[in-house]
Amino acid sequence: MKKKLFTVLVLVTFISSFMLVGCNLFKSNTSDEGSKEVNEKKKDELVLAFDSEPEAGFDPTTGWGRYGSPLFQSTLLKRDDKLNIVNDLATKYKVSEDGKVWTVKMLEDVKFSDGEPLTAADIVFTFETAINNGSVVDLNGLGKVEAVDDYTVKFTLKEPQSTFVNALVATGIVPKHAYGKDYAENPIGSGPFQLVQWDKGQQLIIKANPEYYDKKSNFKQITFLFLNEDAAFAAAQAGTVDLAYIPAAFSKQKVKGMRLETVQTVDNRGIVFPFVKSGEVNENGLPIGNDVTADPAIRHAINMGVDRQALVEGVLEGHGTPAYTSVDGLPWWNPETVIKDADMDGAKKLLNEAGWKDTDGDGILENGSLKAEFTLYYLANDAIRQSLAISVVDMLKPLGINIKLEGGSWDMIAKKMYSNPVLMGWGSHDSHEMYNIYSSESAGIEYYNTGYYQNKMVDSYFEKALSSKNEEEAIEFWKKAQWDGTTGLSAKGDAPWAWLVNINHLYLVKDGLDIGDQRIHVHGHGWPATDNIVDWKWTK
Amino acid sequence: MIPSLKNPDKRFSLNPKQLTLFKILISIVFLAIVILGGVFLDEGKIVTNLSERNSAPSLDHLFGTDWLGRDMYTRTVMGLSLSIGVGLIGAIGSALIALFLGMVAATMGKMADRIISWIIDLFLSVPHLVTLILIAFTFGGGFKGIVVGLTLTHWPSLARVIRAEVMQVRSAEFVQVSQKMGKSKWWIALHHILPHIAPQLLIGFMLLFPHVILHEAAVTFLGLGLSPHEPAIGIILSESMKYLSSGMWWLAFFPGLCLLIVVRTFDQIGENIRVLMNPTKTHD
Numbered sequence: 001m002k003k004k005l006f007t008v009l010v011l012v013t014f015i016s017s018f019m020l021v022g023c024n025l026f027k028s029n030t031s032d033e034g035s036k037e038v039n040e041k042k043k044d045e046l047v048l049a050f051d052s053e054p055e056a057g058f059d060p061t062t063g064w065g066r067y068g069s070p071l072f073q074s075t076l077l078k079r080d081d082k083l084n085i086v087n088d089l090a091t092k093y094k095v096s097e098d099g100k101v102w103t104v105k106m107l108e109d110v111k112f113s114d115g116e117p118l119t120a121a122d123i124v125f126t127f128e129t130a131i132n133n134g135s136v137v138d139l140n141g142l143g144k145v146e147a148v149d150d151y152t153v154k155f156t157l158k159e160p161q162s163t164f165v166n167a168l169v170a171t172g173i174v175p176k177h178a179y180g181k182d183y184a185e186n187p188i189g190s191g192p193f194q195l196v197q198w199d200k201g202q203q204l205i206i207k208a209n210p211e212y213y214d215k216k217s218n219f220k221q222i223t224f225l226f227l228n229e230d231a232a233f234a235a236a237q238a239g240t241v242d243l244a245y246i247p248a249a250f251s252k253q254k255v256k257g258m259r260l261e262t263v264q265t266v267d268n269r270g271i272v273f274p275f276v277k278s279g280e281v282n283e284n285g286l287p288i289g290n291d292v293t294a295d296p297a298i299r300h301a302i303n304m305g306v307d308r309q310a311l312v313e314g315v316l317e318g319h320g321t322p323a324y325t326s327v328d329g330l331p332w333w334n335p336e337t338v339i340k341d342a343d344m345d346g347a348k349k350l351l352n353e354a355g356w357k358d359t360d361g362d363g364i365l366e367n368g369s370l371k372a373e374f375t376l377y378y379l380a381n382d383a384i385r386q387s388l389a390i391s392v393v394d395m396l397k398p399l400g401i402n403i404k405l406e407g408g409s410w411d412m413i414a415k416k417m418y419s420n421p422v423l424m425g426w427g428s429h430d431s432h433e434m435y436n437i438y439s440s441e442s443a444g445i446e447y448y449n450t451g452y453y454q455n456k457m458v459d460s461y462f463e464k465a466l467s468s469k470n471e472e473e474a475i476e477f478w479k480k481a482q483w484d485g486t487t488g489l490s491a492k493g494d495a496p497w498a499w500l501v502n503i504n505h506l507y508l509v510k511d512g513l514d515i516g517d518q519r520i521h522v523h524g525h526g527w528p529a530t531d532n533i534v535d536w537k538w539t540k
Numbered sequence: 541m542i543p544s545l546k547n548p549d550k551r552f553s554l555n556p557k558q559l560t561l562f563k564i565l566i567s568i569v570f571l572a573i574v575i576l577g578g579v580f581l582d583e584g585k586i587v588t589n590l591s592e593r594n595s596a597p598s599l600d601h602l603f604g605t606d607w608l609g610r611d612m613y614t615r616t617v618m619g620l621s622l623s624i625g626v627g628l629i630g631a632i633g634s635a636l637i638a639l640f641l642g643m644v645a646a647t648m649g650k651m652a653d654r655i656i657s658w659i660i661d662l663f664l665s666v667p668h669l670v671t672l673i674l675i676a677f678t679f680g681g682g683f684k685g686i687v688v689g690l691t692l693t694h695w696p697s698l699a700r701v702i703r704a705e706v707m708q709v710r711s712a713e714f715v716q717v718s719q720k721m722g723k724s725k726w727w728i729a730l731h732h733i734l735p736h737i738a739p740q741l742l743i744g745f746m747l748l749f750p751h752v753i754l755h756e757a758a759v760t761f762l763g764l765g766l767s768p769h770e771p772a773i774g775i776i777l778s779e780s781m782k783y784l785s786s787g788m789w790w791l792a793f794f795p796g797l798c799l800l801i802v803v804r805t806f807d808q809i810g811e812n813i814r815v816l817m818n819p820t821k822t823h824d
Contacts, residue, residue, distance in 0.1 A: 230785055249607060253786055314590030314608070380768050383782065387608055390769050394588045407767035412680065 043538055044220040046513075049232040049244035050526035053201065057184025060172030061130040064184070068527030071206060072113075073172025073189030074214075076104055076123070077165065079429060081517045081532060083331060085165060085471065088214070089118070089173065089190070095469050099160030104153045104168070111211045112175045113194045120147035125176040127155070127167075138432060139167055160467040162474040163432035170430065192217050192534050202226060218537040233508075242510045245526050247383070248317040251506055258508045263529070265521035266330060266427035268323045269388055270499035271376065273299050273421050275451040282444050287419040288452055292374045295367070296495065297354030298401065303491040303498045304350065305399050306392060307342035311501050315387045319506055323499035325482055325490050329520050331471075332431045332478035337490035347399055358400055365400035373402035377416055378423040380407030385423050388500055417450040424450075427502075427523035431471070431478055435462050438481070438489045438496070453496035457487050505529070512540040560812045567805045567812075571624065574802060578621020585614040586771060594783075597790050604790035607783065612776075616795045619773035620802055622766075626683075627753035630690030634752070635745040638695040639737075642702025646710060647729050656703070663696040672755055676764045686765045690752050698744040702737055709736045739817040746810030750803040757799060773799050 058064045060073050078088040093104040110118040127145045141161040148154050157164060178188045187195055192212045196205040204224040208217045227235060229247050236244040236255050244258075251260060274290035281287050292298055308322030322341070327333045340346070356365040356372055365372040378389040386407060393403045406416075413422055424447065426433060436442045439462050440454035458481045465477035482490045489496060505521045507529060516535035521528040554562060589609030597604040603612035645656035663671065672689045679685035709715060715732050723731075759765045760774030768775050773795055780791035 230782065233785060249783065250786060310590050314588070314593065381763060383779075386768050390608060391588045391590065397587070405767065405769045407769060408681075 044218070046219045046222045046243070046536070047225065047241045048222065049225045049227045049235050049241045051226065051228055051232065051245060052524055052526045053204075053226040054527075055200075058187040058195070059184035060174060061126060061133050062184065064187075065172045066170050067522050067524040069530040069533055070172035070189070070191055071193045071530065071533070072187040072191045072195060072209075073174060074110075074191045074212075075170065075172055076106065076168040078169055079519070079531075081519045083429060083519055085169065089123075090168070093168070099162070099467055099469055100157045102155040102157070102164065102168075103148070104155070106151050106153070107213065108151050110190050110213050112178070112188055112190050113209045113211050114175070114178060114188050115211065116175060116177055118173065118175070118190050119150045120153045121150075122173055122176045123147070123153045125179070126171060126173045129174070129179070130171060138430075138436075142167070161432075162466055162468040162471060163430060163435070165471060166430035166432055193222070196221070215534050217534045222533075236508045242513055243515070243529075244508045245529075246506050246508055248315070248319045248503075248506060249383075251317050251319055255508055258510050261507045261509050261515065261518070262319050263505045263507070263518040263521050264321065264329065265502050265505055265528075266326070266328055267425065267505065267521060267523045267525070268326055268328065268427050268499060268502045269385060269423060269425045270323060270326070270497045271302070271392070271421050272417075272424050272451050272497050273495075274419055275453040275494070275496045278419060282418060286415055288444070290374060290419050290421070291370055292372060293421055293451075295354065295370075297350055297356065298372060299495040299498065300491070301347040301351045301399060302396060302401065303339060303495050304341060304343045305347040305396055305401075306498060306500060307395060308500060310342070310395075311388060311391055315384060315391055316501060316503060319504040321502045321504070323502045325499060326426050326437055326497070327431070327434055327478075327482075328499075328502055330429070330431075332434070332475045334479035334482040334488075334490070337482050337488070337492055339491045344398060351399065356400070363397075363400060364402045371402070372400060373404065374421060375404045375406050375416075376421050376423060377406050377408060377413045379410065379413065381409075384503065385425075389423050392500065414447075417447070418444060418452070422450065425503075425523060427521075429520075429522055431465070431474065434478060434481070434489075435466065438462075451496050453489070453494065455487060455489065455494055457484070458489050458494075512538055514539050557816065560816055564809050564812045564816075567809045570805055571802070574617060575621050575624055577617045578619075578624075581614050581617055586610045586618070594788060597794075603794040604788075606779070606791055607788075612790065612794060615771045615776060616773070616798050618771040619776050619795065620798055622771060623753050623756055623773045623799075624802070626686060626690070626756045626772075627749055629687050630694065630752040630756065631745055631748045633687070633691030634694035634748055635698060635741060637691065638698035638702055638744065639741055641695065642699045642737075643706055643729055643733065645699070645703045646706035647725055647733070653703075656699070660696045660700055663693070668693050669755060669758060672759060673762065673764060676759055681764045681766075683766060686756060686759055689759070690756060694748055694752055694755075698741075698748060701740060701744060705737045705740050706733050709733050743810060743814045743817065746806065746813055749810070750806040753799075753803055753806070 054064055056062055056064070058072055060070055064070060065073065075088050076090040077085050080086050089106050089110060091105045091107060093102060095102050106120070112118055124145050124147050127139065127142065131139050131142060141157050141159055141164060143156045143158045145153060145155050155164070172189060172191065174183065175188055185198065190213070192209055192214070193206040194209045196207050198204045203226060205221065207221045208219065225235065225241065232244040233246050233250050235241045236246070236258055239257060273293035274288070275294065276289040277294045278287065278289040278291050280289060312318060312320040312322060321328065324337045324339060325333060351365060354367070356367045358364065359366050376389055376393065378385045380386070389405055393405055396403060426437060436448040438449060438453055438458060440459055442448040443452040443454065444450070461477045461481035461484070465474040465481065468474035468477065482488050483492045487493045491498065505525050505528065509515055514537050515529065516532045518529065519531060587610070592605055592609040593607055595601060595605045601611050601613065603616055605611055606615070641656050645653045672693045675689035675692055676685040679688050710733065715728060718728055718732060756765070757774035757777065760772045761778040763778065766772050766775060768779070776795045777792060780795070783791050
C-alpha cells in the first residue's frame, strides 16, 4: 500500500512538472488570434504591465513623480529626451547674483483638469506643503517661497544651490483649492492625464486631460496593470498587454508580436564600504566603521578585481553596462573615472604591498591581527542584488578576501549599514544625488553616505558646484569631485564604493508601438519609461 | 527466530520483523549519506560559474545548473542536509516540550492539567504554519527565528499523546504502591513513568521529523527563513518558481523530488518503528 502511494506521488510530481513546462509552450501558440482582435478594437488605448505600484498614491508633495512622469500633474521645468532642462509651466526663470533667489515666470492660461486656473498661489501652496510633509522630495535648502504676482513665484534659498533646479523639475504642482487628505487617491492636476480609476494592488486607469496645455497624448485611455515579473511576462505572452517590464532572466525568450526594448540606465548597483575605522557609534547607538574596509588597499583591490563585464553578461544576460560611478553616462559624469577591472594580478600586488599576506595558509589574507573578511549585506527579496552579491563573493575569493553574505530587509540592513558593506543602488537625473551619497554633510543620514566618507577636496568641489549659478557651470565641479587628477570620490581616488553594474531596463513592446526615444532611465523599473509617454504612438 | 539458519536455501526471505528492521536500516543509511554528503561536499562546487549557466541535466551536472552556474546536485544535497539539521533541532525541541508538558499535565494535579490542556487546545486551534510564520517573523527570521518557531509549534499533538499515556501508567498498580510508599511525584515520574513512555516519545519524535522539515521548507519558501543565498531546499524551490516559465524545469523538479523522498523516508522509519514497538502489531 505504502509503496503504491509513493509511486503515485512520484508520478504526479513528474506529470505536473512536465505540464508546467508545457503550459508556456501552448500559451505562446494560442495567444495570437486573441490579441489581434484586441488590437484592432483599441487603437487609442494602451495597456501596460508594471510592477512598482505607487502605494502612497499620487501626491507629488510626498514623492509621486520623482521617477517617471507625474502623469496627472505638471511641473515648472522638465527635462527633454537629451536631459536638457526645458520649460514646462514656466516661461522663464532667473537666478540672482548670489544664487539664493530664484524667480520663475509662468504660463498664464493653464487650467487644472477641473477647469480652475493654475496660479502662483498653487505653486506656493505646493512647495509649502512639500516642505511640511518632510517628504523624500529634497527641499532642505528652500527657505521660503512667495508669489510676486499671479504668475510669478520667488524662491528664496538658505544657501546657494544650483541643484535646486531639480526640485522644480521633480515637483508636480497640486491645486490649492482641491487639495485635501484624500488627494493622493484623487489627484487633480494640470498634467497630460486624468485619473479614471485606481484599484489598489491591481490597476490604474487614466485618460487624457482635455484641458492640458501642451502636446496631447495619442491615447484616450491608458491602463497600468500592477503585475509581478512572472505575471507580466505571462500577460505579454498572452498578448493582453502592449508593454510589459521584464527581468533579464526572461530576455532570451521571444514573444510573438512583441519586441524587446532595452533601455540604458543609471539604475546602478554597487557596494558601499564603511570608510572609517570602527569604534564610534552614531546618535542612535549603531556602530560606525569597519577596520577591514577602512583600508584603502582592500577597497581598491575589490574595485580592480571585480569583473564588471562578466557580471553584466552573467547576471544581467548582457542587458547592462559596467558601472564606475553613480552617474555613468549623465552630463555630469567624468569619463576619466573608468578603471581597468578584472585585474586580479594588479589587485594581488596592491594587497601585497599594503601588507596583506596569507600567513596561516587558510586562503584568507591577514594584516597583523586583521583578517581580510567582512559581511556584505543585501536586500534579500531582490534577485538581481542577490545574484550580484553571490557572484562578487566568488570573484573575490581567489584574491584572499573572504566575504560572508547576509540577506535581509531594509529594516535589518539599516542597523548594520554603517559598520558593514552593503549592496545598494541609486540613480537619478538629479545631480544632487551625488552630493547626498558622497558629501561629509550627509554622512549617516538615512541611506546617504552610510560609509561616513569624507574628503575635504571633494567637499569643496561640491560646495562650488552647489554655489554655481546654473547646471552647466556646476558640471565642471561635479566632474572634478569624481576625479580631478589627484583625488576624488571615484575608484581612481578614494574608492568609497565599488560600483558594479548599471541595469538596463527591459520592456517587451508590442510591434507597431513606438515608445519614442527613451532617455537614460533612473532607479526603478517601470515608471521611468513614462517620462515621454505623450510621445508614444502606434505606427501601424 | 533466525529463519535463515533453518532454511539455508531461502536466504532472502525475512520474517516481517526482520523486514521492518531492514527497511529502517536502509532508510537510516540513506539519510546518513545525505547528511554526510551535505557536510563533506566541497563548497567549491557551488561557486558561481558564469560560463555554465542554465545548463540542463547532464553527466557533469546531474541536476543541471542554475542561473549563476551553480551545480544543482550539490546545492540540493547541501540544502537537504541543512533542512535535516534544522528539522533535527526543531523536532528535538518540540519533543522535549511535549514530554515536559505531557508529564506535568498528567502528574501535577488538576489545575496544571487544565491549564496545559487549554494551551494545547489553543495551539491546535490555529494551523501550525500560521503560528510558525508569526513566531519566525517576530524573531526577525533567519536561522534562529525558524528553529524557535519550529520548536514552539510542533509539540501540541505529541504532548496530548504523552499526557494520555502518562495517565494510563499513573493508574497502574505499581505506581499506586510506589505512591503509598511515600515516593515523591518527581521520583515516580522519572523512575516509573518516563521509561514507559519512551517508545511513544521516540515514535512521536520520528513522525514529527518529516512534518518539521516540510514546514521549514515552507517557511523558507515564503522568504521568512534563511538568507536567500543559503542552499536551503525551500529557498531553492522558491527561486525555481521564477524560472519555471522559462522552461528550466530541473531547478524545481529534482530538489522537489529529493525533498519528497527524504520526507517519505523519515515517515517510513517512524511508521516501521511503531510497528516494531507496538505489541499488538509486532507479530503481524
